[in-house]
Amino acid sequence: MTAPETDTTTAQWDAEALRERALASLTRARDRTTLLTTCVDGPELTAQHSPLMSPLVWDLAHIGNQEELWLLRNVGGREAMRPEIDSLYDAFEHPRAERPSLPLLPPAEARRYAAEVRGRALDLLAGADFHGTRLTEAGFAFGMIAQHEQQHDETMLITHQLRTGPAVLTAPDPEPGPPFTGPAEVLIPGGPFTMGTSGEPWALDNERPAHVREVASFRIDTTPVTNGAYQAFIEDGGYDTERWWAPEGWAHIRRHGITAPLFWRRDGDRWLRRRFGTTEAVPPDEPVLHVCWYEADAYARWAGRRLPTEAEWEKAARHDPATGRTRRYPWGDADPAPHHANLGQRHLGPAPAGSYPAGESPHGVRQLIGDVWEWTASDFLPYPGFRAFPYKEYSEVFFGPEYKVLRGGSFAVDPVACRGTFRNWDYPIRRQIFSGFRTARSEDV
Template sequence: MRASRSIDERDEDALKELIAGELGRSRDRSLGLTTEVLAAADLTAQVSPLMSPLVWDLAHIGNYEELWLLRAAAGAEPMRPEIDTLYDAFEHPRAERPSLPILPPDEARSYIATVRAKVLDTLPSVRFDTADPLTSGGFVYGMVVQHEHMHDETMLATHQLRKGAPALLDPPAAPLQASGLRAPGEATAADEVLIEAGPFQMGTSDDPWAYDNERPVHLVDLPAYYIDAEPVSNAAYLAFMEAGGYDDPRWWDPAGWEWRTAGGKRAPAFWSREGGQWLRRRFGRTEPVPPGEPVQHVCWYEADAYARWVGKRLPTEAEWEKAARWDPDAERSRRYPWGDAYEEGRANLGQRTLRPSGTGSYASGASAYGVRRLIGDVWEWTSSDFHGYPGFRPFPYREYSEVFFGPDYKVLRGGSWATHPLAVRGSFRNWDYPIRRQIFSGFRCARGVRSAGEEGGA
C-alpha cells in the first residue's frame, strides 16, 4: 500500500481499484511461497504438528475468500460447499489436517484462481453501503486481503521449520539507514525513553479496515514509565544466556521454568553452538547469529525471564501502544508511529528481507516519543493477556477474536519483517500461547518510575 490518500478518503471506484490491486499482490505472494517454489510432495507434507501443510493454507485462503467475498458480499451460490468443513480452522486442529481429504496442489491452485476470477467479476457491482458494516469502506475486502497476508506470514513460519535446502531466495540484508545512531550491535539495555504520565486514546473507531478487537477507541490513563528505544538485540540476549539466565529459576515465571526444564531449552529456537560460536538456522541456511539484529523466535517466558534479569519487565499492551501511537503535542493517536499514512522506508515490513534489520535502522519510523522500530522487524511480546476492550462487539464472526479472550494468550504488537504493511498498524493486536517460538517474535522491556526524577525498577 503506497503513501497516498488513506483508505477512508477514497471514493468507491478508487477504493475498488485499490482492492483489486491488493488482491493481486497478496495472491502473488501466496503463490511465491507455495506452488512456485516447492514440489507437490513438499506442499502436502507437514513439517511440524504446529503447522498445516502448505497446500491446506493455500486452499483455505481461497475458501475464506469464497465465503466472504462471493457468498456474503456478492450473494453468490456456493462453489464447493463440501470442502467448507475441511478448511474450517476451528473444525480441524493443525495436527490432524494432513489426514483430511484436502485438495492436492494443482486442484487447490485451480480452485483459488476460479474464486479470484469470480471475485473480480463481481467487485464492480457490489455496493459499499455505509449502512452495512460488512461492505462499508470495503471492510470485508480488506479483511480478506489481510487474512491472506496473515496466512502468508504463517507460511513463512512453516518454511522456517522446513528441513533441507533453502526454497526461498534470500535478499541482501537492508543497509543500516542513515540515522546518526550507533552502529549495529552497540545499543545497550540502557537505551530507553521516558513516557510521561497521562491519558491517551487506545484502539480505533474510525479505521475502516481495523478488526473488532482493535475497537472501540477508549481513554487509558497511565503512570509514567520507561520503555526501551529499540527491541532487545541478539547481543543483549546472549549476555543473559552467558550469565546463566536459563539456569536460574529466579528469573522465570513458574510455568515458564517448567517449560524450560521439561524441554531442555537453553537458547532461542533455531540457535546452536558450534566451536565456541553461536549459529542460527534461517530458511535452510546456517549463519553466525548477527549481534545487532533483534532477537527473534523467543517465547513469552524467555522474554519475561530476560526482562526480570535486566531489572525490568515486559511493557503492558497499553504502554506499548502509547509509546507507538500517541502524539503528546497534537493530543491524538496516529495510525503508525510516524503518522497516519503508510510510507515505504520507515519500517522493515513486507518480506523484503528474510530477517530483521540491524540496530539503528529505520530511524525515520520513530514515534513521537522517539521510540524506534515499533512497527516491523519482530512481533513484540507484551505482559498483557488478550481481552476485548470496553464496549467490544464481535464482528463479523466471534471466532476471529472473542473465542481467544482469556489468560491463555499473550498479546504481541507491531508486526515483523514478514508482516505485510496492510496487515499491521499501531492499533493492530496479535496473540499467541506464551510457549510459541516458531513465530517471528521478539520483545522490548519497560520499567516504572517510582517518583518524579527518580529512576527505579518496575
C-alpha cells in the first residue's frame, strides 16, 4: 500500500533556495575535506593506516573524480578532464587494500584536480536549471555530490582515528548538561506509520519510496547504551559466555581475541581508550562506540532484550502519535540545528546519554539523530517499489543478508547526509565505524 507523503516535497523548494542550499552544502563539505587532508603531512596522506581504509590521498582525488563525473559530465555535458584516472578512483574496480599500490595522484596534484573540478562545478551551479531530468530535479545531483563528499569525510575521520600517530585534530567537548533522569525506556504503540520518503529532494534511492509499515507495540531505550552499561556486560563475562552470541559472532570474537570495544584497553581496575591520538579514561555516561553488530546483539541478549528492527527505529524517530503524521526528524520538519543533535564533527565524540532534549522524538526518545550510528536487527533490503538511481552501485549491489542496517548518524555525519529516513549499512563485524546501539523489547515480553 502506498502511503501519502508527509515530509518536505520538491514543490516546497524554489530554485534560488535550492541553489543556496547546494552552495552551502558543497562549501561546508569542501572545508571539512580540506581540514582532514591538511592536518597531516604528505607521507601521512599517502600511507595506508589500515587495510580497511584507503590512503587519505585516494579519498581526496576520488571526491573530485565523482564530482567531475556526475556534475560536469552528466549534468553539464562536459568532456572528461582526466579520463585516464577514472579507473584509479573507481571504488568497485579496486578494493581498499589494493589502493596504495596504484599510481595515485600525489597530494598536491590531487588538491589541484579537486579544486579545478569544484570551480567548474560552482560555475555550473550558478546557472543550473533544476528541472528537466530526474538527475537535475530539485538540484538532486548537487545534493548527491555534497552527501558523497561528506560520507568520505566521515571515512577519512575514521582513518584519522585508526592512525597511530599523535593527535592532529581538535574540537571542543560537548557542553555538559544535567545527568539524564528520565525513564530508561518508552512505549511505542502498535499500528501503521509511513516509512521512507517520496518527496525529500535529496533523499537517496534506498530511502524511497514512502510506504506504510505495520509495527506491533514495543519498548525502546530512551537513550543509546552507555559505556558504563556496556562495562557491566564485560565484567559479567559477556565476552566469555557463548550463549549470548550468534554463532558467527562467537566464532569471530574467538578467532580475533576480541574482549572489549575497539580502542579500549584495561589499566588495572579501569578502562582506557584511544581517541584520535589521545589516551583517556572511558567516560561511563557516553554512548558506547566502536562495537560491531555481533557485540550489540550479544549485549542485548545479555540484558534480556534485543536490537530494534529498522522499522521500529524509524517509527520511534519519526512517528507523531498526536497527529498520525511522519516527521522529517524526531523534533519536527526543521533542518538540524546545534541544539537538536551532535552532528557535523563539531565534537570528536558523542555527547553524554540523554543530551539534546530539544531533539527528542514525540515519544520521548533522545539522540536518535547524531552521536553514534545505531545498529538495528534488520538486513539491508530494498523497500517495496525500490528503483535504483542514479546507479545500481550505490545501494542495489549491497542488498542482502550480508549487511546490517545502521540508523541515525553519528557525531561525524554532516546534516546533509543524515535524515530520519537515511539508511547506512555495513558488515556485522565492522568496528572501526562510529557505531553504537540501543535496545528494545516486544511489549508482550
